[in-house]
Amino acid sequence: MLNIALPKGRLGDKTYSLFEKIGYKCDELTEDSRKLIFENKEKNIRYLLVKPSDVGIYVEKGAADIGVVGKDILLENVYDIYELLDLNLGICKISVAALSGYKEDTERKLRVATKYVNTAKKYYSSLNRETDIIKLNGSIELAPILGLSDVIVDIVETGNTLKENNLKVINDIEEISARFIANKTSYKFKNEEIKNIEKKLREVI
Numbered sequence: 001m002l003n004i005a006l007p008k009g010r011l012g013d014k015t016y017s018l019f020e021k022i023g024y025k026c027d028e029l030t031e032d033s034r035k036l037i038f039e040n041k042e043k044n045i046r047y048l049l050v051k052p053s054d055v056g057i058y059v060e061k062g063a064a065d066i067g068v069v070g071k072d073i074l075l076e077n078v079y080d081i082y083e084l085l086d087l088n089l090g091i092c093k094i095s096v097a098a099l100s101g102y103k104e105d106t107e108r109k110l111r112v113a114t115k116y117v118n119t120a121k122k123y124y125s126s127l128n129r130e131t132d133i134i135k136l137n138g139s140i141e142l143a144p145i146l147g148l149s150d151v152i153v154d155i156v157e158t159g160n161t162l163k164e165n166n167l168k169v170i171n172d173i174e175e176i177s178a179r180f181i182a183n184k185t186s187y188k189f190k191n192e193e194i195k196n197i198e199k200k201l202r203e204v205i
């Protein structure tokens with residue numbers, strides 16, 4: 001049995017379609033339900049629906065043999081895993097954004113709201129810019145509106161969230177896409193099954 005960790009949400013839906021395309025269907029998965037685990041007995045696989053930011057840890061610890069995770073999560077955390085494939089899905093950027101009309105005061109520490117604390121720290125230290133990082137877990141766009149921060153570091157996909165909140169991109173930090181990853185031990189002992197999925201995925205991306 002191969003355990004596959006899929007990120008719940010937008011990226012998970014796209015990822016599941018890809019697995020469906022290569023023959024790893026699970027009809028139940030597309031039904032509206034609160035279940036988090038789905039099996040395809042014939043293919044001998046099991047899907048685990050986990051928080052996007054938890055996929056890496058499931059795979060590192062071997063609770064999942066393989067998984068799909070955004071590069072944003074892999075840049076933010078260090079996992080002892082194999083990154084096998086760029087799936088060219090969930091393409092977006094990690095960017096710096098601020099209220100339109102914002103002018104930076106270079107004399108003061110820059111207040112940065114983000115869920116990507118490490119990525120933001122690394123970026124600003126590369127610029128030798130002093131910061132106060134404010135860790136948030138979501139709705140980051142609210143921070144500059146309420147004066148909690150000067151800028152935000154967050155994912156921009158369509159740009160709609162920024163636009164609808166009167167924010168604009170100041171700088172792009174990284175290009176992001178979904179990655180197919182594997183647990184190192186699983187890759188050794190379930191090599192044939194994992195390689196087979198990897199090969200099929202390569203053919204459809």
Ligand code: PRP
Pocket residue numbers: 137138139140141154155156157158159160161162
């Ligand atoms: C993500 C991200 C941005 C938005 C970007 O938020 O943090 O806010 O999507 O997408 P867009 O450019 O297409 O608008 P998400 O919806 O995952 O919610 P959260 O940040 O509150 O977790």
Ligand code: MG
Pocket residue numbers: 138139140141161
């Ligand atoms: Mg958001």
